[in-house]
Amino acid sequence: MQIRVQETPFDYGAESARFTDGCNGIGAVVTFCGIVRNDGGALQAMEIEHYPGMTERALAQIAEEAARRWTLADCLIIHRFGRMAPGEKIMMVATASAHRADAFAAADFLMDYLKSRAPFWKKEFSGDSAEWVAAKDADEAALGRWG
Amino acid sequence: MQIRVQETPFDYGAESARFTDGCNGIGAVVTFCGIVRNDGGALQAMEIEHYPGMTERALAQIAEEAARRWTLADCLIIHRFGRMAPGEKIMMVATASAHRADAFAAADFLMDYLKSRAPFWKKEFSGDSAEWVAAKDADEAALGRWG
Amino acid sequence: MTLEILYFAWLRERIGLPRETVTTEAATVADLVAELRAREDRYALAFSDLASVRVALDQDLAEFDAPLAGVREVAFFPPMTGG
Amino acid sequence: MTLEILYFAWLRERIGLPRETVTTEAATVADLVAELRAREDRYALAFSDLASVRVALDQDLAEFDAPLAGVREVAFFPPMTGG
Numbered sequence: 001m002q003i004r005v006q007e008t009p010f011d012y013g014a015e016s017a018r019f020t021d022g023c024n025g026i027g028a029v030v031t032f033c034g035i036v037r038n039d040g041g042a043l044q045a046m047e048i049e050h051y052p053g054m055t056e057r058a059l060a061q062i063a064e065e066a067a068r069r070w071t072l073a074d075c076l077i078i079h080r081f082g083r084m085a086p087g088e089k090i091m092m093v094a095t096a097s098a099h100r101a102d103a104f105a106a107a108d109f110l111m112d113y114l115k116s117r118a119p120f121w122k123k124e125f126s127g128d129s130a131e132w133v134a135a136k137d138a139d140e141a142a143l144g145r146w147g
Numbered sequence: 148m149q150i151r152v153q154e155t156p157f158d159y160g161a162e163s164a165r166f167t168d169g170c171n172g173i174g175a176v177v178t179f180c181g182i183v184r185n186d187g188g189a190l191q192a193m194e195i196e197h198y199p200g201m202t203e204r205a206l207a208q209i210a211e212e213a214a215r216r217w218t219l220a221d222c223l224i225i226h227r228f229g230r231m232a233p234g235e236k237i238m239m240v241a242t243a244s245a246h247r248a249d250a251f252a253a254a255d256f257l258m259d260y261l262k263s264r265a266p267f268w269k270k271e272f273s274g275d276s277a278e279w280v281a282a283k284d285a286d287e288a289a290l291g292r293w294g
Numbered sequence: 295m296t297l298e299i300l301y302f303a304w305l306r307e308r309i310g311l312p313r314e315t316v317t318t319e320a321a322t323v324a325d326l327v328a329e330l331r332a333r334e335d336r337y338a339l340a341f342s343d344l345a346s347v348r349v350a351l352d353q354d355l356a357e358f359d360a361p362l363a364g365v366r367e368v369a370f371f372p373p374m375t376g377g
Numbered sequence: 378m379t380l381e382i383l384y385f386a387w388l389r390e391r392i393g394l395p396r397e398t399v400t401t402e403a404a405t406v407a408d409l410v411a412e413l414r415a416r417e418d419r420y421a422l423a424f425s426d427l428a429s430v431r432v433a434l435d436q437d438l439a440e441f442d443a444p445l446a447g448v449r450e451v452a453f454f455p456p457m458t459g460g
Contacts, residue, residue: 012167017160020180024234027184030177030254033167034460037174037245048459049386051452054436079459087171091460098184100258100377101289107177108251111460117438119452120459121386132387135456142248181377195376196303198369201353226376238377247460258377264355266369267376268303279304282373 001067001075003059005050007082012089019076019094026073028100030107032093038086042126048090050081051119062113066095069109069146070102077110079120112142148214148222150206152197154229159236166223166241173220175247177254179240185233189273195237197228198266209260213242216256216293217249224257226267259289295319295362297326301340302371305347308340323349324358326368346372378402378445380409384423385454388430391423406432407441409451429455 002019004010012033020029036046059077066075072095079091093110097103122133149166151157159180167176183193206224213222219242226238240257244250269280300313320326327344330337341347349356350369362368383396403409410427413420424430432439433452445451 011164013160013162013164015160016163016178017158020159020182020236025185027182029180029182031163031180032247032251033163033176033178034247035167035174035176038172049389050459051383051385051433051436051454054433054452057436058438089167100179100181104179104251104255104258111247111251115460116457118459119385119433119454119457121455122458123386132455133458135458140456196306197376198300198302198350198353198371201350201369204353205355262377263374265376266302266350266371266374268372269375270303279372280375282375287373 001060001063002077003056003063004078005052005055005059006078006080009080009088010078010092012092015076015078015092016094019074019096023073023096025098026096027098028103029094029096030100030103032107032111034090034092036084036086036088036090043086043124044127045083045085045125046090047083047123047125048081049121049123050079054119055079055081058118059114062110062117065113066106066109070095070097070106071099072097072102072106075106075110077114079114079118081120109146112139112146115139116143148207148210149224150203150210151225152199152202152206153225153227156227156235157225157239159239162223162225162239163241166221166243170220170243172245173243174245175250176241176243177247177250179254179258181237181239183231183233183235183237190233190271191274192230192232192272193235193237194230194270194272195228196268196270197226201266202226202228205265206261209257209264212260213253213256217242217244217253218246219244219249219253222253222257224261226261226265228267256293259286259293262286263290297362297365298367299326299330300367300369302369304372305340305370309336318362320362322358322362323351323356323360323368326362327358340370348373380445380448381450382409382413383450383452385452387455388423388453392419401445403445405441405445406434406439406443406451409445410441423453431456 095106242253
């Protein structure tokens with residue numbers, strides 16, 4: 001289980017390859033990468049605040065719960081904080097398992113929980129305005145999928 | 148839509164990064180990588196036969212169906228044929244979308260269909276024996292998830 | 295009618311050929327399979343259990359009752375195991 | 378009892394502090410929120426709609442009726458929006 005919370009960018013390709021090559025005897029790796037969108041072209045920057053200490057703790061708890069529910073060889077979560085421009089990679093998760101169903105379900109689960117249970121908050125800067133992103137009902141509702 | 152059927156290895160990290168950086172304005176990329184397992188340590192090699200011409204056609208049809216069902220900025224399928232050792236990467240799919248739910252569902256769908264509807268056949272070599280891998284009922288049943 | 299017939303995986307191994315050209319008046323895939331079975335034991339063996347044989351007509355998956363009119367390439371193979 | 382209180386995102390901005398140390402006899406999170414609200418308008422404003430406030434006690438998510446006995450760090454923040 002690998003958890004990293006950092007301000008600096010990460011190398012998505014290199015991290016994906018390193019994670020995959022570091023797992024022995026597995027058959028399936030699923031990776032998710034979250035990227036700063038620029039919906040209408042107006043977004044200038046995104047800033048992510050987090051709760052140092054609790055963040056790492058919450059991510060570890062979410063990863064442990066995934067490892068209890070599915071058979072995983074390993075999982076990785078990298079999440080950035082601080083200021084990012086559109087197109088920059090915000091975070092990634094990766095899961096490795098013998099079989100694809102476990103790897104898919106665990107990655108999907110990690111994302112759903114991370115969205116609504118890990119202490120990150122996004123603020124969007126466009127033109128003269130700066131607004132905190134509101135949590136989506138759909139994200140909270142997604143947790144219901146996991147029983 | 149990018150489809151590649153090839154005998155040579157591919158660079159999973161580089162392909163993941165290239166795919167992700169090649170998509171503009173997206174928020175989510177999901178990647179799957181399939182790897183030759185070595186279950187009990189007995190497997191020496193895997194050989195994949197395919198049906199040149201039909202393979203590319205079937206993969207394109209599966210990718211087009213995914214693009215009809217979900218909002219995708221792009222998708223990528225790379226699948227190898229020929230002889231591979233345990234630990235080698237057999238194939239990958241990647242999907243890019245504005246939102247994670249579409250990217251996850253489309254990647255999961257591509258894998259389910261590719262497993263049972265694209266003309267690839269695996270043969271396993273261990274010790275003196277060489278056996279064609281039997282299709283799993285679970286793989287055929289998985290298609291039922293997509294209605 | 296002249297058809298190009300392709301065999302893959304264990305069908306190719308049992309029949310001992312990757313492809314062959316046949317002239318036939320078979321109306322459907324099932325008729326063609328009946329003709330092939332009657333030829334030699336290796337064909338009869340390869341087609342002994344049709345539940346584990348799939349067919350593609352001009353590179354699209356098809357059923358055994360599909361008509362052969364207008365078809366140029368018929369492929370027989372086991373259930374796919376890619377990914 | 379002395380508590381370290383942390384505020385994040387718009388709660389931090391409305392209150393104007395990232396953290397503060399308070400001495401309180403509040404038995405539960407709800408009691409503490411009532412005390413804070415009574416202090417000044419900026420607190421009252423920050424805690425005006427508790428449906429959009431989450432709380433963590435010693436870095437674990439908790440409910441507003443949770444007891445504060447033994448707790449050292451209380452954090453208030455909006456619903457999370459990571460990923």
